[in-house]
Amino acid sequence: MEALLEARALSIHFGGLKAVEKVDLDVREGEIMSLIGPNGAGKTTFFNLVSGFLKPTSGTVSFDGHDITGKEPYETAKLGLVRTFQKTNIFADVTVADSIKIGFSQHRHANIIDILWNGPVSKKENIETQKQADEILEFCGLYDWKNFLVKNIPYGKQRMLAVALALATSPKLLLLDEPATGLNPAETKELIDIILKIRNERKITVFLIEHNMNLVVSISDRLAVLCYGEKLTEGVPSEVAKDPRVIEAYLGRGFRQNVS
Numbered sequence: 119m120e121a122l123l124e125a126r127a128l129s130i131h132f133g134g135l136k137a138v139e140k141v142d143l144d145v146r147e148g149e150i151m152s153l154i155g156p157n158g159a160g161k162t163t164f165f166n167l168v169s170g171f172l173k174p175t176s177g178t179v180s181f182d183g184h185d186i187t188g189k190e191p192y193e194t195a196k197l198g199l200v201r202t203f204q205k206t207n208i209f210a211d212v213t214v215a216d217s218i219k220i221g222f223s224q225h226r227h228a229n230i231i232d233i234l235w236n237g238p239v240s241k242k243e244n245i246e247t248q249k250q251a252d253e254i255l256e257f258c259g260l261y262d263w264k265n266f267l268v269k270n271i272p273y274g275k276q277r278m279l280a281v282a283l284a285l286a287t288s289p290k291l292l293l294l295d296e297p298a299t300g301l302n303p304a305e306t307k308e309l310i311d312i313i314l315k316i317r318n319e320r321k322i323t324v325f326l327i328e329h330n331m332n333l334v335v336s337i338s339d340r341l342a343v344l345c346y347g348e349k350l351t352e353g354v355p356s357e358v359a360k361d362p363r364v365i366e367a368y369l370g371r372g373f374r375q376n377v378s
């Protein structure tokens with residue numbers, strides 16, 4: 119499998135703090151890869167670096183054959199690298215259906231006159247957008263909530279909406295930052311099924327940060343482990359779980375029990 123995302127010697131220092139230090143990491147096309155590590159290990163900072171929300175102190179990032187080092191988030195998103203955030207950052211006062219339609223708007227071809235007068239290109243696109251929006255809502259288990267205001271749907275559904283919004287942009291690589299945070303067991307199970315479908319049916323590569331070890335181990339093809347900004351190791355979950363350095367990093371956090 120080819121690497122879709124390649125970080126090489128990627129570093130960022132905040133004053134004296136080496137938040138990410140010389141990390142080499144590949145995410146291969148078609149895989150589900152997880153980035154794990156104790157609190158403060160540098161996981162979110164690493165996501166911010168590869169998605170353009172932070173500029174590296176040194177090192178490079180390439181995505182789908184493009185050097186994206188230091189590029190802005192909208193530029194990486196245009197190339198197909200799209201992320202969600204730990205906290206939901208979605209519009210609260212629009213309906214679920216409308217927020218998804220906003221996600222599709224970047225793909226429209228109708229010009230402004232055509233849109234204002236609902237001309238033939240706009241009409242066709244509206245029908246198409248409606249169809250695609252319904253399909254994504256169905257895919258993410260949100261169809262029954264489509265006419266609710268975002269602020270009135272359960273928290274777990276808001277988290278799924280963030281995933282649906284990212285999917286609406288047709289990404290090649292989806293970065294999910296702690297998608298299971300705050301979800302109950304039933305919602306977590308639903309999330310696992312949806313992540314697997316995103317990769318298996320939509321063929322989208324998934325790279326996630328997650329503290330829920332049962333989730334990580336059950337869906338990931340490979341794991342990379344960060345600790346104090348450095349990559350400790352990477353590999354298939356069963357191997358990583360046996361690595362003494364990983365056990366040491368997680369000592370007292372129940373990592374081994376969760377994966378055996």
Ligand SMILES: Nc1ncnc2c1ncn2[C@@H]1O[C@H](COP(=O)(O)OP(=O)(O)OP(=O)(O)O)[C@@H](O)[C@H]1O
Pocket residue numbers: 132135137155156157158159160161162163164
């Ligand atoms: N903008 C910033 N300025 C200064 N320090 C920062 C900044 N962003 C992150 N840090 C520090 O960098 C380190 C790594 O933080 P980061 O949030 O990436 O860790 P994490 O592995 O995602 O942690 P968690 O699992 O708790 O979310 C922490 O010590 C954090 O305080």
